[in-house]
Amino acid sequence: MTKRPRIKKAPPTKKIVRTERRIITDDRRPCWRISSADTRGPWSCTEVDHKMFWMEIFQRIRDFETMTWHEIRRTGSHAIPVSEICPDARRCLEEIGLGDTDELFSLRLTGKQRLWGIRDREILRILWWDPEHHVCPSAKKHT
Numbered sequence: 001m002t003k004r005p006r007i008k009k010a011p012p013t014k015k016i017v018r019t020e021r022r023i024i025t026d027d028r029r030p031c032w033r034i035s036s037a038d039t040r041g042p043w044s045c046t047e048v049d050h051k052m053f054w055m056e057i058f059q060r061i062r063d064f065e066t067m068t069w070h071e072i073r074r075t076g077s078h079a080i081p082v083s084e085i086c087p088d089a090r091r092c093l094e095e096i097g098l099g100d101t102d103e104l105f106s107l108r109l110t111g112k113q114r115l116w117g118i119r120d121r122e123i124l125r126i127l128w129w130d131p132e133h134h135v136c137p138s139a140k141k142h143t
Helices: 018-025 050-064 069-073 087-095
Strands: 031-033 078-081 103-108 114-120 123-130
Touching (some): 103 123
Antiparallel strands (some): 078 103, 103 114, 114 123
């Protein structure tokens, strides 16, 4: 008698690529998580002025909750590879134990102001408050 393990069901052979999962969830509304928020670095969420949080950031986040991720991306918010953010921001990711992150999501609140996080399906794990657009500064066009 030969001992051979029996397989009830073969494991799936197709891997799911992260971007495919994001596309599938782009028709959903966002959810927020703050447990990963950096509380010590230069873009610490604790540096937000109380009035600024309630009058501007809170209002904008509440507005985003009425939109789908697809609609949010049309407002200028988008994913950015970690390789394109500034060296200080990459160092901060290492310090908070997220150095293996490949991509961050820049949530555009105003012309300069951004909330940065890690998007996992419909959830954005908020990391940083970037009031001056320093995490990933963009070059001005035609200069």
